[in-house]
Amino acid sequence: MRVLIAGGGTGGHLFPGMAVAQALQSLREVEVRFVGTDRGIEAKAVPAAGWRLYKLSVSGLYQVGPVKKLLGLLRLPVALGQAVGILWSFRPQVVIGVGGYASGPMLLAALALGFRTVIQEQNAYPGMTNRVLGRRVPLSFVPFAGLEGLFKNPVVVGNPIRQEILQAAATPFQRSETPFTLALVGGSQGARAVNRAMVEALPLLKDAGLRVLHQTGKADFEEIKQAYQVAGVTQAELLPFVTDMAGWYQRADLVVGRAGSMVAELCAMGRASILVPFPNSSGDHQKKNAQALVAAGAAVMIEQSELTGPKLAQEILTLVQDQQRRLSMEQAAKSLYSGDAALEMAKKILEFYRL
Template identity: 35%
Template sequence: MSNYKFILSGGGTGGHIYPAISIANELKSRFPEAQFLFVGAKDRMEMEKVPEAGYEIKGLWISGIQRRLSLKNFVFPFKLIDSFLKAGKIVKQFKPTMVIGTGGYASAPLVKVASAKGVKCVIQEQNSYPGIANKFLAGKAEKIFVAYDGLERFFPKNKIIKTGNPVRQDILNVSANVEEALEYFQLNKNKKVLLVLGGSLGARAINKLIEKELNFFAENNIQVIWQCGKLYYEEYKKYENKNIKVLAFLNKMNLAYTAADVIISRAGAGTVSELCIVGKPVIFIPSPNVAEDHQTKNAKALSGRNAAVLVKEVSLDSRFEKEFKSIITSETRQKELSKNIKKLALPHATKHIVDEIEKILKTL
């Protein structure tokens, strides 16, 4: 039998969506007859990104619990009930062979309901510190695919398989055609390129830093591809010129990675996994606003091995220019960082995950 039906559920941010898309693509190439349905959160970016990748998606009325006291928390129980009911309906109608949860609010009701109905479920955790949804679902999952060591603190040890995070095919094959990439962004091939990544939603603190350092970059003859995030685009688009390319979102990450000589980035788990494959010098500025400060932990796993530079938001004023200069003025430093970050790449994550999924399918 190969006419399997898969539900992939996860979202809220790119970090949960792209792994699900990579897994679906690999399943599709192995089982061309299979059917796929994505389940995400209404109004979040998966509702746009998943159809762009060629898959159908249904949205649940769900959001996270606010960490501080907020009116939104009063609506939360109603959202939860509504999304459990809708998840139940979706599972009943679609009759999945298997459910794959990749974290984020929507995956919680969907995976919970499916497993209660006897459907085999697996989950994928991108971070070194798991999100609420995956912690809640761990008991229900057949297998838990992770990218970091030490997750047996949170998940049953016998279910954990370290695979790494799925990375999209075009990033795995990131091209050496720098000229094509520079042309795409209309950049000059005689100047170095800095790529600025604020994570899938953009990062206010990084945008403020880049705005402040524009003269510094000009003095150092640097061109910038600046992914500022959809929320901030109106505020920063005024800086666009022949050396500074301001974008809300990069639809061609592979070309951005190819064009870059040096990268400044948030330390979301998916981006970190991609950067290991890309193998360029990186300065991480982790978000301090995420659960258990997990981005700092993600970045430390690299900076501790001299595979990247970590500058905390609070130290930007005192350290940023010095760190940046020490990279762009030294080819030896660039090579050393590139060599070390590449050693941490896990490029076969998607295949490994789908191999494990196949093993479960064979038991059905």
């Protein structure tokens, strides 16, 4: 059996796709290949995980300036031609779109040529590709109820989570007395606003005895590294990108980050969090994700417009000092975990298409 998974750009799109690939391969003898671009996280992450990656010459059309939008439109016919070539050469039984630049051309080509198609949506409000194609693709998987009008046949399963994180989640949390471990995860590309706030917060956190794990993103790495040195914060591990996210979650007492598909991982792991939603996310879905955790008592939310170093430091120190509240947040997060969505999705695909 052959399966093609299209999309990426960020970990929020790619990692659920990788989770579904793992689940399918746990059920059947399946050859999985991915389609992405040479600029997204998939360019390194997919080959490193042992899967083949096709690359399309495609760029974004949404939330970009007029020049970039024009370039994106000019590239679209080329990307569609590449997509057709991939389909005819690989001949997959199923094409799964997970969002991101490459997802649109691959799903369009697959629909036009009569290939079986599936959409996996990670957010409370779909991105442009899934909004446009959701009513044409026969089977879609969504994280929440209430998206029925946007998809032809939506199945609510939650968000797929990679096996290594599920395995880590099954291991009891070994809470150490010292040092308290804070993990900052700004998404696969980093988060400049969160990085800058943390730099401002460092002098206020210096004497708290924290160990800090900080994923900075490639662009900010050197600047952030220097800021930690200047602030005299020595118990810090800084990386442009974390490959062992499960290991970081296992070590973290508190996580600070965006509110994309990472919220599903936080729930699976049962971790207290401070969430800073990306304000330009499609349909403001990150704020909706964060609000769901806040309403359950699993997280604290700081809107980016209100994010400052002192504000971030205050929220961190409050939770460092209140272990009972953190324990309550951990339990609330765990209660939101809905089970192995990737495995449920894989089984449903095989059943729906009788494969």
